[in-house]
Ligand SMILES: Nc1ncnc2c1ncn2[C@@H]1O[C@H](COP(=O)(O)OP(=O)(O)O)[C@@H](O)[C@H]1O
């Protein structure tokens with residue numbers, strides 16, 4: 001249950017008085033999500049999401065995230081749009097936390113995506129990369145290759161409690177990726193966490209992308225590699241090449257990959273799996289007493305890594321020189 005901060009009715013009323021969003025009809029806490037406290041607000045002008053940022057989101061990063069959502073929405077992407085107060089402020093404070101109101105997006109996320117969802121996601125991801133063009137702010141990716149060793153070192157001594165030899169195989173992956181991580185790829189704004197829970201669908205079409213709180217400036221193809229990991233593996237950890245093909249082809253219909261991006265796709269996919277394995281492993285080993293949210297299983301990404309280690313060419317993810 002991701003409501004970490006209780007908000008008394010009077011505090012909410014005082015906060016909302018600064019906005020032109022009509023009269024509050026009802027509100028309730030949202031159970032989904034892990035990072036922040038979210039409420040849905042119903043007012044006489046429609047529905048909104050109120051987010052109170054909890055400890056993991058750095059306050060200094062909020063101008064980037066809010067500015068980015070405004071930029072993307074202004075460029076036609078269906079994403080939450082920060083609502084400004086009558087005085088023009090997007091960021092406020094409620095119950096001691098930084099807080100914003102954003103527009104509500106219709107749609108539902110899919111738990112088990114099919115080929116058609118992967119196709120729609122590929123198109124939406126390329127649309128996001130295009131919509132990010134011209135955004136003036138930069139945010140280096142703190143969870144790219146330079147950020148992985150500190151995570152590994154925080155978990156190394158305990159890793160084999162989670163799975164036999166996990167520390168040794170992770171050490172090898174990390175060394176290989178550090179030695180070969182490409183630094184010369186086309187890039188710009190990436191989402192960096194476009195998992196199924198952050199994508200809404202209406203029928204077969206993507207109706208909205210949410211949760212931009214890992215967004216940063218990095219290689220576009222790395223974002224695609226994150227999505228191949230999150231969307232194209234089956235429950236038994238077999239990679240579904242048909243899903244990968246649909247996602248990559250739809251992405252390429254908007255933004256064709258360069259030869260260099262194709263060449264390094266296996267490395268990027270392996271690095272993306274390592275990134276999520278490591279953050280999950282650290283969280284798994286450090287569950288705070290009385291935690292409300294169950295940590296995500298790092299071994300889901302250890303199993304994906306077992307697949308990536310055997311991949312040599314982008315074709316194995318569904319890339320094809322003919323269909324793109
Ligand atoms: N703009 C939005 N429109 C509709 N629902 C939203 C919106 N933002 C968040 N939600 C709902 O709140 C949940 C948690 O949001 P999310 O940003 O993923 O939280 P967290 O950052 O805490 O993981 C989502 O799964 C979705 O149900």
Ligand SMILES: N[C@@H](CCOP(=O)(O)O)C(=O)O
Nearest residue numbers: 033034035193195276280296
């Ligand atoms: N997608 C990450 C965890 C981040 O969770 P989110 O609710 O903020 O998307 C993972 O699966 O490890």
